[in-house]
Amino acid sequence: xxxxxxxxxxxxxxxxxxxxxxxxxxxxxxxxxxxxxxxxxxxxxxxxxxxxxxxxxxxxxxxxxxxxxxxxxxxxxxxxxxxxxxxxx
Numbered sequence: 832x833x834x835x836x837x838x839x840x841x842x843x844x845x846x847x848x849x850x851x852x853x854x855x856x857x858x859x860x861x862x863x864x865x866x867x868x869x870x871x872x873x874x875x876x877x878x879x880x881x882x883x884x885x886x887x888x889x890x891x892x893x894x895x896x897x898x899x900x901x902x903x904x905x906x907x908x909x910x911x912x913x914x915x916x917x918x919x920x
Contacts, residue, residue: 837919846911859900860893864917871911
């Protein structure tokens, strides 16, 4: 079991199928947060070109708050539903 991580807030996000409709410009995370994928599938591409695939049950720690950032693409025919939990640090 990990040590507890203080949480500051939670938000639920829906990314529609086919998102983005045009090329997603690289962007940084607005704050350090955990993304819990509840449904749908998406790919994130980091600034170094590495792409990872996320499906329901995946957890991502988004902490690229500086630098070149990432792009996000919904690859499923259904929306991606996320629970995003902001860390307190």
